[in-house]
Amino acid sequence: MKRRKQNTFIFWLFLSPVLFAFVVVIVIPFFLGIFYSFTNWSSSARADSVLTFIGLKNFYRIFRDPSFLYSFLITIIYTFLNVISINVVALVLAVVVTTKLKLRNLYRVGFFIPNLIGGLVLGYVWQFIFNNAIPAIGKAIPLLAGFANANNLILGKVDSSIVALVLVGTWQYAGYIMMIYIAAIEGVPESLIEAATIDGANSFQRFTSITIPMVAQAFTITTFLTLVQSFKQFDINVSLTAGGPSTMFMGKPIFGTELLSLNIYNTAFVANNLAEGQAKAVIFFIVLVIVSIIQVTVNKKKEVEM
């Protein structure tokens, strides 16, 4: 009896630092944020500013804001492309580095390293590649001369800028997802593969009928991670395109590649509407939770129970 009491005490004691940090930096700001989204909060000393409760006015405004609606749309497109791109690339890399390849450990490390570089730095590096390196290549190789034309700059048009964002997002994140796939692929029992080989299945059949269903559990987690990561994309967005180039939407000029996080940031800190930004963040949170729950439920159904 005494022993159990001691254990409980130790349990909470060890948990307390984490719990403390979690409550202070996540739980309290979260509820405070929801509260602020119903007020005119500005976090500054305006002459006649008193924190007042303004009900749903912030929410009313943001759903009439073309830039927010556009960001929503573009974020969904970006997320869709990014999730597919990251997962396909990661799975291919994982399959490649789990074969009996020479130097495969070196490849694993190589593919993973971009994930260790901060997104801001990555963005600036790739901005240089898109703006300077690729046109320079275009100048040097006659076949690729189109890239040297200033009208064809990859970051100069909205569509290709989105593709650039997906490319850099994949480059950064595919290595990490690859690690999860490697663990899953290596967990597939050797006996199943052997049995299938004896039954005459070729390597493609073995991959689609055994490996894929067996790694379905990994799909749940990787899709979830990539989905959330893409939805929340901020650092690459800010450093690579900074929201540009701009375009028209609902008759208003707006930034063409401004993903939701960047839109919230701009609302809060450029437009100085902290409360409105907070309201956008609340909507962002709700949408992300709903999408994630749907995704996890759907994926769970496809998993194979061992």
Next chain:
Amino acid sequence: MKRILAVAIIMVALIGSVFATGNKEKAPAKGVTITLMQNKPEIDGMLKTYAKVWNSETGNTVIIKSIGGSSSVTLGQQLKADYAAGSMPDIFVIAGKQDYKEWAGIILDLSGEKWVKDTSVAFKNNGKVYGFPVAIEGWGLAYNADLLKKAGIDPATLNNYEAYKAAFAKLDSMKTQLGIDSVVSMAAGPQMGWVTADHNFNSLLANGLPYGDMTVVNQLLNGQVDKKRLSEYADWVGLLFKYADKKILTTGNYDAQVGAFASQKAVFLHQGNWVDPNLKAAKATFKMGFAPHGSMHTTTDGIFVAAPSYYVINSKSKNIAAAKQFLNDMVYTSQGQDFMVTKADMIPAFSNIKLNPSGQLSKSVQKWSKEGKIYSWDQYYFTGDFRSLTLAPIYNQFANGSINEAKFIELMTKAFESLKK
């Protein structure tokens, strides 16, 4: 039981150490400590050196915090975070009316200070002085005098649209001869909205008007657009964009823009005298100066000169006297003047200071301002929201070529009309 005790003690010690660090910074026995937060990282080192000098002179300590210079955080954001955390600096920087509004509740009235009579560019609101001008800055169109001479163009003639149009066409036809890539180094990319929607935009607001004349600003804030003025301005923007290097124009950053001018790949640069240190670092030794903007068909003989930012004192500060003394000493002690002009290479905003900065463009600004040929900076009467999130995308589309000049005028007109309350 002993083990639990040991663990508990370690925990307490750990948590204690986390909180203890916050209280260690005790002020030295002599004097008080004030905090200054500013937004010019390029003068951070000089300011800290001066802070040490000031400390040995007065016994008071000043902690310098420099924010900015990257896209990660701006001064405005940092101030908001600090305000929410209850640790506002004693002295901080505002850029103009919109910033003033944001902090009006805690900005101290400085009308009674000694330096007020020695400057004409202090920040005032309703007749009261609130802001200490950090420096004087100016921009026009910076030109490479050597290249202009080679092309046979006299920079003194560049002061209206027609003159620029002819000069740009001539320079463009002499590209290989002069070894240039483009005539103007202009940037309108997504990260460069401040060049178009702040600096260039000011041509529409202030060019050709008496210093401090607010008629155009007030009209636009009321949603009234002077069609002729706007269309002449649009011609000017179109001209700059037409003769700019398209790569720098649409996707280039500050380094690319200034770099093209420094390496003599462009004859003109659309920036202000703050590029002097960058040009010095790039070892650009050619002769240069500022020419007026050609945003109008009539001659506008002057460049845009004002104080870009102001030190203000936090009225809730416990050390107001020390903060006031710090600002005063910058103007009236030789060490302070040495810091502002010689070390930080800024143009002093105070008439009692006789030192001169070394940069060529700074000297050019001084020359224009001594001749009284200056126009004001009015862009800060418009919100950051309006400039960065409404106007900047319009310029960007015009630069990309996705809209033409007529559409540019239409969108600008619509944007101003939306300001009407």
